[in-house]
Amino acid sequence: MQLRWFALVVLSLLMWATPAQAGRFLQWRFREAENRLTFSTDTGVQPTAQLLSNPTRLVIDLPGTQLGRSSVNQRVGSLIRRVRIGQFNRFTTRVVVEMAPGYTIDPEQVQFLSARGRQWSVILPEPQRIGQQQQTDNLSIPNFRVTQNGFFIRTNATRLRRIDVDRSRDRRTIDIEFKGADIPENLLDLRRVELDRYGVEEIEFKDDDRLILTVAPDSPDWTVSGGSLGLSIVPRSGRVLDNDRPTANDDPIIIAVPRPDPSTAPPPTTTLPDDFRVPNARVLTMIDPGHGGKDPGAIGIGGLQEKDVVLPISLEVARLLSERGVSVLMTRSDDRFISLQARSAASNRARADLFVSIHANAISLSRPDVNGVETYYYTSGRRLAETVQRQILSEISIGNRGVKRARFYVLRHTSAPSILVEVGFVTGAQDAPRLADPAFRDQMAQAIANGILIYISENF
Template sequence: MKFHWLLPSFLGVFLLTGAAEAARLQSWRFDASENRLYITTDGGVQPKAQLIFNPTRLVIDLPGTSLGRQSLNQPFSGAIESVRLGQFDNDTTRIVVELKDGFTIDPAQIKFRGISPSEWTVDLPTPTRAENPNSSSQLGGERLSVDPSATASNTTETTVVQNVQVTADGFLVRTLGGRPQINFQQSRAGDIATLDIEGATLAPGLNSQQPQTNGKHGVERIEVRQLPTEPPVTRVTLRMNSSNTQWGASVTSLGSIALLPAGTRTPTTPRRLTVEPPVRSYPSMQPPVDGTRNPQPLPRNMTGSTDLPPVSNRRSVVVIDPGHGGRDPGAVGIGGIQEKDIVLDISFQVARILEQQGVQAVMSRTDDSEIDLQPRVSLAERLNATLFVSIHANAISMSRPDVNGIETYYFDNGLDLARTIHASILEGTGADDRRVRQGRFYVLRKTTMPSVLLEVGFVTGAEDAAKLSDPAYRSQMAASIARGILLYLQQR
């Protein structure tokens, strides 16, 4: 697969604080084989799009974003003629995807996906020849709405799962509609493999007529079901009578999904992991936001042993992941407060409380260092962690100080954890409730244990920024998060 990288890629999130401090377009690429455009900025952005005819072109504006270099024009072969990049005005970067003359695309099938406030993908349908090239000459641009609070578009093209068939080599999941977007993983024990088909629904009757395997390829049975999610997800589960085979999944050229044995799997046995000793002298490792060396004591009603729920004797390992760090400050808010400092202070205190309650807490970073997303995930997987909790602070435009509150994100198996921690934060801090949401953040999609991403408030919100600048409130927030984690562990 050939990617066309046109700008260098860096990781960073900065707040839009005016034209002089506008977000910068860090990278973009168009994958011609998938008709997919990738956009990465160093701050939150809400794309605006319109389809304009005569000639047909998709215009994507990134308000509050600067290009920082000369315009670019990348030609392509096929129905997509070129992708152009330029500075539309002082406050807007514009990306134009131009089709060759005589081709058009269905605007209803253009799919925007918000991976995070600063990462977006745009999926284009396959261009088709216009039946009447002049029929659109009088049309203006068609506005495509993009919800800035959503992490995935609601306009995804539906994939329909028809059936699952046994083949000589493995199994074939037949689909109709859009090209399947899949997520496949096999349990550590090796006896269960799970295929999630995103944006997919079941053909009528398939849910009640489970496919028969007759023990083929060591698979005892296959389960196909519709998950109660939005957007929809169809899950195919292989239950094996042996754990020695490693399975893999791939999308065929015809749009079906092949499930094939990928080789012999090295057996693993559950064991108690020995991990590196956790950092215990948390305050000495990193100064809190206010520059003092010792964090404020926790509120009395949150530190007493009677208030914190006991956990079982079974040893739990919780990875606490303070977002951003180093050259990546995260969101920068009112008064210059930086997300990376706020979440590190809160994370230290969460880890300390968990350790005091007999839960092993391991932090993905313990100082102001820059860590990519994959190493954070790898740490949790290497430790066989019980839970993964990523802590962040939210942001929106400086012109919206009225937006405040707590958001908690999960992807798949973290819903109960998200609800428990979210409720504990609301009860412990009295913060505004901006709901538990499903999100496609990398650290949620790639971790196999229950995982959540917490947004502890808006650094751009008048109320939240003042609270998050207060060491006592950060301690209260940390105690609320820790209590939610302990409650969840108690219920397991």
């Protein structure tokens, strides 16, 4: 009896202690003598880093991290001048280290060290006056520039998609095709630029959406990435993130951050630019809240009904997607019964591009220890399932039950790539109180919507 009471107290303490967010930014420090910035978070994080110019600043993003207090803007020294820390978006804390005007750092010498992904040290090289280095790289070709780790092409387009990189068998050429940006005409007229920089001998502009690099056989793979001002041709190690504050001379330089101990790190995440929008409502997504009406779905702790959990989440997902320009239809938007057949048929009739069914899981009430999120696909929804599952885990601290293949009716009979997200267990001691909480449901909806938007940004 007493033991049981004790167990209940421990359980409720654990539930109380479960943070709604993946991680919290704890503290930071800059040691001027060592050019060393240290910071810590309460859970493992995989930062991303880039170097922006004018003034030169190292921008470090911590996905899945909440600052949880007011922003920092502090002078820390003379050449490495300022540290700014703020909440970049709802789920990302951004740390910016700013150099004195006219000074820059060699991005290849920036060193990241971590202890279990929670304690990070960033050691910066001594800042150098901007000048010499750039002059030797000045090719004076309009719309083309050699940057500090690659090449930059000025274009008016911003949203790259379907990037296709193909390296020849002898490793001497890399053929890069892409959609979403056009190589400027003066470069197409020029046809090729001889470089001999970073192991790249020349770049041939094959077409407005295709370029071929001739490289040394030991050169890394290269790719293009899109920024707000143009294309960066960069070693294939990372993507360009949303700019800190883009100016006319910004060429983001991606800095590779080593992975911390994988057992404590959250899965890698993709950042959706804040201004991402689907133009002309050209992607149609069918959102399918499970159950409804006479069919309550699973019933869990305290009588929590699946149909009441999944409807508000689905409505919020629909709202968030519409806000970004996605066309959205729902199989139900109120508490009514819809057959499985009718759900798939509605999607097929509307020729939806994506189908996302939202459910909550259940197991016997005697198994409150079973908790977590899982996402199902049957055939074509696999990558969508992986993207959504990964996004949920990066934004929310919840158990990971993985991406699974299953022969659910709606997955088998819907022509669009389709997935079924189980947002947690109504029978789970950890999940149930959170699924009953409107704030948590909104957070879950946000993560699912972000996953769908990332998939759309990569595939449409």
